[in-house]
Amino acid sequence: MPDALLQSDLPFPVRRGKVRDVYDLGDALLIVATDRISAFDVIMPNGIPDKGKILSALSLFWFEKFGSHFDNHLIASDVSAYPPRVREFAAQIAGRSMLVKKAQVVPIECVARGYLAGSGWKEYQQTQSVCGVRLPPGLRQCDKLPQPIFTPATKEESGHDINISFEEAARRVGAESAAVLRDRTLSLYSQAADYAAQRGVIIADTKFEFGRPPDGRLILIDEILTPDSSRFWPADQYEPGRDQPSFDKQFVRNWLERHPWDKAPPAPALPPDVVEGTRQRYLEAFERLTGRKLAL
Numbered sequence: 001m002p003d004a005l006l007q008s009d010l011p012f013p014v015r016r017g018k019v020r021d022v023y024d025l026g027d028a029l030l031i032v033a034t035d036r037i038s039a040f041d042v043i044m045p046n047g048i049p050d051k052g053k054i055l056s057a058l059s060l061f062w063f064e065k066f067g068s069h070f071d072n073h074l075i076a077s078d079v080s081a082y083p084p085r086v087r088e089f090a091a092q093i094a095g096r097s098m099l100v101k102k103a104q105v106v107p108i109e110c111v112a113r114g115y116l117a118g119s120g121w122k123e124y125q126q127t128q129s130v131c132g133v134r135l136p137p138g139l140r141q142c143d144k145l146p147q148p149i150f151t152p153a154t155k156e157e158s159g160h161d162i163n164i165s166f167e168e169a170a171r172r173v174g175a176e177s178a179a180v181l182r183d184r185t186l187s188l189y190s191q192a193a194d195y196a197a198q199r200g201v202i203i204a205d206t207k208f209e210f211g212r213p214p215d216g217r218l219i220l221i222d223e224i225l226t227p228d229s230s231r232f233w234p235a236d237q238y239e240p241g242r243d244q245p246s247f248d249k250q251f252v253r254n255w256l257e258r259h260p261w262d263k264a265p266p267a268p269a270l271p272p273d274v275v276e277g278t279r280q281r282y283l284e285a286f287e288r289l290t291g292r293k294l295a296l
Contacts, residue, residue, distance in 0.1 A: 004047030103211025132165030
């Protein structure tokens with residue numbers, strides 16, 4: 001395997017997230033997807049080679065597929081179209097970066113759930129609801145919901161995002177904006193889920209982020225519909241009532257759960273078989289959803 005890129009190094013003001021290095025170019029942002037991987041909100045000490053390229057390529061696929069229906073922040077992804085002062089760093093950023101519009105980030109995570117998994121399943125067991133949305137009794141882990149639901153969450157600078165009700169989201173961003181975010185989230189999720197189902201992939205849930213450029217429109221920002229922001233399950237192995245095999249970082253979470261670790265930094269290093277297994281799962285998700293091999 002190639003080496004993982006754990007951090008990019010460009011001479012511009014930078015803000016580093018769990019996976020992305022975001023450079024401020026003045027009139028635009030340059031987002032570089034590294035090969036870092038986090039679990040339980042902690043960055044692992046070693047990365048997944050090519051992960052940033054896979055995430056970028058898959059986001060670009062979805063941006064192109066839905067671009068005529070959902071405005072997004074993408075300006076360019078080909079380094080040759082970047083400003084001259086950025087192009088000289090092509091060796092670092094080619095295939096794993098996007099030049100994007102600046103936007104004021106909407107301060108909630110927009111989550112759509114079509115299946116009962118993760119924190120939604122935990123909450124349902126206690127309250128028979130998820131984020132204030134009442135659900136039928138008797139649902140099993142990973143059951144398909146009667147219809148997709150919008151379950152917003154806070155955007156926390158550190159630690160876990162916190163699930164909130166639609167009413168709380170409306171208090172935070174305004175009732176009109178909250179309704180638009182809900183409708184767009186559910187529409188995009190439903191269209192993507194229908195498409196993925198034709199490719200043998202279940203999108204159990206996903207999260208979107210939105211922002212407002214200077215003209216005030218709501219646009220999609222950050223990554224969309226990737227293994228980092230979604231639960232992808234192979235449809236031919238789907239069986240409700242248990243955890244599902246997945247094409248996402250649940251493979252890493254499961255390994256960590258089997259080993260003694262208090263979910264606080266520093267995290268243990270991932271062994272080579274977990275690194276390679278995760279890389280292969282991400283690649284398979286890309287290939288199933290796009291119908292093509294990724295040139296790495």
